Amino acid sequence: xxxxxxxxxxxVELVRRLDRQRLEPTEIVVVVDGDVDGTAAALSSxxxxxxxxxxxxxxxxxAAIARNTGAGAATGDVLLFLDDDVSPRDDALTxxxxxxxxxxxxxxxxxxxxxxxxxxxxxxxxxxxxxxxxDHVGRLxxxxxxxxxxLNTGNFSIERPVFAASGGFRRMPRREDWxxxxxxxxxxxxxxxxPSAAIVHxxxxxxxxxxxxxxxxxxxxxxxAEAHPDIAHVLPLWAWxxxxxxxxxxxxxxxxxxxxxxxxxxxxxxxxxALNASGxxxxxxxxxxxxxxxxxxxxxxxxxxxxARFLETLSRSPAWxxxxxxxxxxxxxxxxxxxxxxxxxxxxxxxxxGRQITTxxxxxxxxxxxxxxxxxxxxxxxxxxxxxxxxxxxx
Amino acid sequence: VNGPRVLDVDLRDEASxxxxxxxxxxxxxxxxxxxxxxxxxxxxxxxxxxxxxxxxSEWRPVLDALALVPVHSGEPHVRSxxxxxxxxxxxxxxxxxxxxxxxxxxxxxxEVIVVxxxxxxxxxxxxxxxxxxxxxxxxxxxxxxxxxxxxxxxRTPVVAFTDDDARPHRNWVGALADGxxxxxxxCVTGLVLAAELVTPAQxxxxxxxxxxxxxSPRLFASPAPGADTSRLGVGVNAAFRRDALERIGGFDVCLxxxxxxxxxxxxxxxxxxxxxxxVLAYRPDAVVRHIHPRDLPSLLxxxxxxxxxxxxxxxxxxxxxxxxxxxxxxxRLRWHRDRHLRGLLGAVRRRDPRRVIELIAELTGSSRGAAxxxxxxAGSAR
Numbered sequence: 001x002x003x004x005x006x007x008x009x010x011x012v013e014l015v016r017r018l019d020r021q022r023l024e025p026t027e028i029v030v031v032v033d034g035d036v037d038g039t040a041a042a043l044s045s046x047x048x049x050x051x052x053x054x055x056x057x058x059x060x061x062x063a064a065i066a067r068n069t070g071a072g073a074a075t076g077d078v079l080l081f082l083d084d085d086v087s088p089r090d091d092a093l094t095x096x097x098x099x100x101x102x103x104x105x106x107x108x109x110x111x112x113x114x115x116x117x118x119x120x121x122x123x124x125x126x127x128x129x130x131x132x133x134x135d136h137v138g139r140l141x142x143x144x145x146x147x148x149x150x151l152n153t154g155n156f157s158i159e160r161p162v163f164a165a166s167g168g169f170r171r172m173p174r175r176e177d178w179x180x181x182x183x184x185x186x187x188x189x190x191x192x193x194x195p196s197a198a199i200v201h202x203x204x205x206x207x208x209x210x211x212x213x214x215x216x217x218x219x220x221x222x223x224x225a226e227a228h229p230d231i232a233h234v235l236p237l238w239a240w241x242x243x244x245x246x247x248x249x250x251x252x253x254x255x256x257x258x259x260x261x262x263x264x265x266x267x268x269x270x271x272x273x274a275l276n277a278s279g280x281x282x283x284x285x286x287x288x289x290x291x292x293x294x295x296x297x298x299x300x301x302x303x304x305x306x307x308a309r310f311l312e313t314l315s316r317s318p319a320w321x322x323x324x325x326x327x328x329x330x331x332x333x334x335x336x337x338x339x340x341x342x343x344x345x346x347x348x349x350x351x352x353x354g355r356q357i358t359t360x361x362x363x364x365x366x367x368x369x370x371x372x373x374x375x376x377x378x379x380x381x382x383x384x385x386x387x388x389x390x391x392x393x394x395x
Numbered sequence: 396v397n398g399p400r401v402l403d404v405d406l407r408d409e410a411s412x413x414x415x416x417x418x419x420x421x422x423x424x425x426x427x428x429x430x431x432x433x434x435x436x437x438x439x440x441x442x443x444x445x446x447x448x449x450x451x452s453e454w455r456p457v458l459d460a461l462a463l464v465p466v467h468s469g470e471p472h473v474r475s476x477x478x479x480x481x482x483x484x485x486x487x488x489x490x491x492x493x494x495x496x497x498x499x500x501x502x503x504x505x506e507v508i509v510v511x512x513x514x515x516x517x518x519x520x521x522x523x524x525x526x527x528x529x530x531x532x533x534x535x536x537x538x539x540x541x542x543x544x545x546x547x548x549x550r551t552p553v554v555a556f557t558d559d560d561a562r563p564h565r566n567w568v569g570a571l572a573d574g575x576x577x578x579x580x581x582c583v584t585g586l587v588l589a590a591e592l593v594t595p596a597q598x599x600x601x602x603x604x605x606x607x608x609x610x611s612p613r614l615f616a617s618p619a620p621g622a623d624t625s626r627l628g629v630g631v632n633a634a635f636r637r638d639a640l641e642r643i644g645g646f647d648v649c650l651x652x653x654x655x656x657x658x659x660x661x662x663x664x665x666x667x668x669x670x671x672x673x674v675l676a677y678r679p680d681a682v683v684r685h686i687h688p689r690d691l692p693s694l695l696x697x698x699x700x701x702x703x704x705x706x707x708x709x710x711x712x713x714x715x716x717x718x719x720x721x722x723x724x725x726x727r728l729r730w731h732r733d734r735h736l737r738g739l740l741g742a743v744r745r746r747d748p749r750r751v752i753e754l755i756a757e758l759t760g761s762s763r764g765a766a767x768x769x770x771x772x773a774g775s776a777r
Contacts, residue, residue, distance in 0.1 A: 249691065255690070256692055306690075306692075307691070307692060307693075308689060308692070308693050310690075311594060311690050312689070315591075315593070320591070
């Protein structure tokens with residue numbers, strides 16, 4: 001199932017590549033989410049051995065709804081969701097997904113690896129984006145049980161009846177993948193990694209799009225927290241607590257006038273674009289986190305409509321309670337793999353060979369439960385931000 | 396994890412009530428049912444036995460004094476079974492949590508009445524669920540109308556009021572009932588503390604409230620507004636004799652949250668029951684924890700609303716005729732001079748921008764008090 005919009009050439013190329021898979025798909029359902037460039041006609045004219053079924057949304061409804069439409073139209077036993085701008089690394093993508101499902105007794109969602117394509121330039125943000133994908137793949141290849149944040153709708157598969165029973169994706173500005181993943185995990189579906197089921201993901205980017213995505217992630221995280229307040233404390237929006245009072249005051253202003261937040265982003269964006277082009281990493285690092293923060297909380301402000309409502313949502317997390325009545329969950333560090341702990345846990349008692357080291361608050365964020373994440377929790381490694389990615393971009 | 400934790404700590408307990416891993420704890424110290432005071436404990440304070448020994452030594456004179464003052468002196472005038480609790484202002488999440496706390500009150504009240512201020516929704520009935528709680532519908536919006544509907548529905552001689560964003564202490568009803576130890580007492584108020592100190596706004600609010608916090612029981616019999624008025628208590632933690640409310644006609648619907656005047660219906664009711672010759676007893680043992688405004692805009696609105704409400708209250712008493720006229724005028728002068736003028740100058744001198752913002756917001760709000768009261772009174776007359 002491939003949702004697409006305004007990417008005729010890329011999606012046609014992807015469909016051709018899928019047709020050449022060793023294990024031929026039952027069908028390829030392409031949901032054209034508003035046909036603005038003749039994608040449906042281009043797909044219909046393809047002469048392939050695999051059945052290609054374009055489904056057209058007259059009006060753009062977003063990728064989440066497009067995936068639901070595609071899943072509803074599909075007939076195969078296993079649904080493989082792919083983004084329209086990816087490319088299978090080899091001809092074994094479908095085989096790897098199906099094998100992962102067949103090797104399991106219980107219902108599972110299989111997260112394939114999204115490898116970053118070769119960087120098309122050496123600019124800090126390009127390399128930072130590539131590093132993010134490298135971290136993501138590293139996580140899939142080294143972890144035990146995955147966290148809900150590990151599922152990427154760009155490359156994952158699930159049995160069709162399991163998907164139907166889940167109710168599909170929610171209509172959200174973004175983060176529908178995390179929300180879906182969390183929901184199915186809660187219902188008992190395992191999330192498993194299949195690193196050999198690999199696609200190549202482009203690393204090209206546009207700063208304005210990145211910041212717009214960040215805004216949508218803020219809005220999406222808020223909607224997620226509203227739906228599942230019990231784990232609001234592991235979402236990036238919980239970072240509100242770690243901001244200093246000056247930044248909190250700025251965010252109060254954004255809540256009062258989200259439009260002003262968007263306007264404030266324009267000069268910040270221009271500065272980031274210029275600094276990225278010039279390669280001035282230090283200055284860029286200083287500006288990019290600020291721009292990301294403003295974009296993210298502007299998204300939250302637009303979704304929540306008021307700071308009081310935002311905080312009310314956070315207050316429904318068990319981590320908000322100040323009475324300390326939520327016990328910490330033991331977590332052994334000296335283990336073969338680091339499984340993602342229950343996301344509902346508020347605090348973890350970290351142990352090595354059963355000996356307690358320290359108690360830390362649960363926080364998932366982007367790269368959960370890696371050595372680096374534990375290092376951050378133990379205070380040995382500072383929290384990794386976009387600026388850190390930029391600083392390490394060349395490595 | 397987020398900001399200091401608030402805890403109730405009974406010094407009689409030898410087992411530590413403080414979590415093993417904690418940052419700061421703002422602890423309300425109890426000795427049984429008696430409140431001693433508030434302390435901030437940090438992780439550097441050491442183990443509980445050490446902390447407890449230090450606190451006991453510090454509070455020894457108070458404990459010795461308390462031993463001389465028995466909680467009960469003879470037959471109580473009011474028992475917990477004579478008290479009905481009225482909960483107002485229904486917000487879905489808060490109401491369910493509040494009712495959960497009320498269900499654990501010990502001693503329990505005769506009845507809990509929830510006043511549903513928005514009967515068009517099912518918020519109240521959903522929050523109530525299967526609990527043994529009576530739901531009463533308020534005819535119009537506003538906390539005064541809701542409280543009036545609540546006490547009129549009550550069948551007991553004493554009615555205690557709280558809001559859904561409040562979390563009364565387990566012994567709240569017992570302490571309020573004890574407050575009516577004399578027939579002259581017509582109203583009992585108590586201590587209001589933060590239920591959480593998670594956000595900067597809540598910590599700011601608590602810091603300004605802490606200055607005026609009183610841990611000593613007091614009696615008031617001052618029917619006219621004055622310097623003591625702000626110390627009388629607040630409506631989120633107050634109990635009245637039902638007949639006193641009947642005599643004053645209940646809360647003034649021109650005042651209170653939900654109206655243009657945004658508050659002071661509680662202070663107005665306190666003053667009016669005292670004007671009938673009654674005594675108001677302030678009992679710090681009657682503790683209610685309150686969820687303070689969480690965000691900065693709401694905090695600023697609260698400061699401004701406080702100014703509007705108190706200004707409207709003074710205006711009302713200024714227009715009332717009688718002895719209160721001069722008292723209200725003098726109190727307004729004192730309020731602006733001591734709190735706003737001197738307070739602002741002091742805050743500027745101390746370079747305390749938070750206090751400056753608080754006082755400016757309050758002062759700005761106070762300029763709207765008279766007009767707000769006139770609007771409400773005109774609406775009420777229609």
